[in-house]
Amino acid sequence: MANSLFEEKLYSDKFLVTSEVGPPKGMDVADMVHHIDLLKDKVDAINITDHQSSVMRFPSLGGCLLVKERGGEPIFQVTCRDRNRLAIQADLLLACSRGIQNVLCLTGDSIDVGDHKEAKPVFDLDSVQLLRTIKTMESGKDLGGSDFKGSPKFCVGASVHPEADFIEPQLIKFEKKVAAGAQFFQTQGIFGLESLRRFMQYASQFEVKILAGIIVLSSARMAQYMNDNVPGIIVPQPIIDELSSAGKGKGLQKGMEIAARLVRTIKEENLCHGVHIMAVGNEGIVPDILEMAQIVGAAP
Amino acid sequence: MIVAQQKPLEEIRRLIAPYEKILILGCGTCVTVCGAGGEREVSFLHGALRVAQVKGGDGVHAFLEYTVKRQCDREFLDPLGDRVSEVDAILSLGCGVGVQVVAERFPDVPALPGVNTSFMGATEQGGVWDERCAACGDCRLAETAGICPITRCTKGILNGPCAGTKNGKCEANKDIDCAWVLIYKRLESLGQLDKIRRYYPPRNFRTIPRPRRLAGITSIDLGGSNG
Incomplete structure (x- = not known):
């Protein structure tokens, strides 16, 4: 039996669509709830980010609880940046006890890119070790070797970067994640289909599901900013030029068109098992992109 | 030094x-x-x-x-x-x-x-020193081509690069080389890429219970009964 609704869909032939919601800075969750409500019936699962870009926010686990309350399917993003192995295991137990069983295991961005630059970076575990930690927990033990009274079950995912400018060590790490039990991968934002095709030629030898990460850009300036400041992201010049060609105030519309075009082609050409749409602050437009890409809402 | x-x-x-x-x-x-x-x-x-x-x-x-x-x-x-x-x-x-x-x-x-x-570092050039050792108490330089990921990777991770590396540089500082890119390239040239393919379990922080004491080091341990 599947550990979650998302896991059940993962092993169907369905083209999967996930998206993400970033928790707010502070207690006012009204916008987050609004975005969850907009997305919950249109996507197969909603990722809740974990202090993305190392900017301190309302917690991922809190956001996942809200997704559950609203009747959606959450993916709990867990980074290794802020918690040691005790705290991570405890949060995973709490998550599972509340029916949050999809987990995306990430190393986490560097503290230096965020808004608490003087904080202590933890990184007691890395992403591969985190995946193995979950497998250990599922076997009924904690990392100290003690037995659990009541073991958790999860559906575990990880991230991979098909457009990394030096791909070989990234692929080795991908294989370590597969060996550590990752069932699905949501890729870093990709912009070129050629790199996705190349990656899938390689990745299809592994029994894992790949969801292509699609970042919705809202202007040429944002694309340039991401190239300069966001870890790992490389927006190619033709995409920046296309965004520049949009009239004043039409950048987001153009960005949505680009995203929808990528999503549609990926689905039509069956390039991978699904997409993960990251609208970075514009979560409300994800349903429009799905419509533009002619994706029908997530069927239960 | x-x-x-x-x-x-x-x-x-x-x-x-x-x-x-x-x-x-x-x-x-x-x-x-x-x-x-x-x-x-x-x-x-x-x-x-x-x-x-x-x-x-x-x-x-x-x-x-x-x-x-x-x-x-x-x-x-x-x-x-x-x-x-x-x-x-x-x-x-x-x-x-x-x-x-x-x-x-x-x-x-x-x-x-x-x-x-x-x-603890080494002289890079006149007036410039680079950190090289974190005194972690569990040296693994044999596995990482003589390049320390604990010291030189901003996250100190053990199983390969994060996805933040760009142009061979670290996401935390564009002037600093990504340690894992250096490690990969050196292992490759040494014909030892199997070492980066291995899984490395979480670090044992008991090797650095603070404050540490090193006692009774009077001779080199040669191992076995000949030691």
Whole structure:
């Protein structure tokens, strides 16, 4: 039996669509709830980010609880940046006890890119070790070797970067994640289909599901900013030029068109098992992109 | 060696403010090599403090200067005895170890740090030092082509690069090489890529229970019954 609704869909032939919601800075969750409500019936699962870009926010686990309350399917993003192995295991137990069983295991961005630059970076575990930690927990033990009274079950995912400018060590790490039990991968934002095709030629030898990460850009300036400041992201010049060609105030519309075009082609050409749409602050437009890409809402 | 950097003059002036007679104490080992606290820096700092107090109009301090061969060994501090009895505080330009050994050796006189101890590093070029060792107590350089991921990767991770590396540089600082790119390339040229393919379990932080003590090292362990 599947550990979650998302896991059940993962092993169907369905083209999967996930998206993400970033928790707010502070207690006012009204916008987050609004975005969850907009997305919950249109996507197969909603990722809740974990202090993305190392900017301190309302917690991922809190956001996942809200997704559950609203009747959606959450993916709990867990980074290794802020918690040691005790705290991570405890949060995973709490998550599972509340029916949050999809987990995306990430190393986490560097503290230096965020808004608490003087904080202590933890990184007691890395992403591969985190995946193995979950497998250990599922076997009924904690990392100290003690037995659990009541073991958790999860559906575990990880991230991979098909457009990394030096791909070989990234692929080795991908294989370590597969060996550590990752069932699905949501890729870093990709912009070129050629790199996705190349990656899938390689990745299809592994029994894992790949969801292509699609970042919705809202202007040429944002694309340039991401190239300069966001870890790992490389927006190619033709995409920046296309965004520049949009009239004043039409950048987001153009960005949505680009995203929808990528999503549609990926689905039509069956390039991978699904997409993960990251609208970075514009979560409300994800349903429009799905419509533009002619994706029908997530069927239960 | 241990690399340190002299504290800003204003901070040193605040530290010494409550005291009248001050011994500026240099160290002849690591901090001499990295130009933070050797005999020459003691003399420069002495001059700078005198100028500053003349300019500031608060000429209350009297300074002595002296540099020992090593502040981290008590026996090298013995010749200081008489000088210390004359002063109200010792401004040590030794590393954090030196300051503490001085404090233990002379319990009645406040020991103040004049440098910030930065790291264990190597000379990159004249006046530039790079951190190379985190003293983690569990050296794994054999597995990482002689390049330390704990020290040189900003996240200190063990199973390969994060996805933040761009142009071979670290996401935390575009001027710093990604340690894992360096490790991959060197392992590749050594024909040892199997080492990066292995899984490395979480670090054992019991190798660094603070404070650490290393005792009973009297000879090299050769292993087996021949040791």
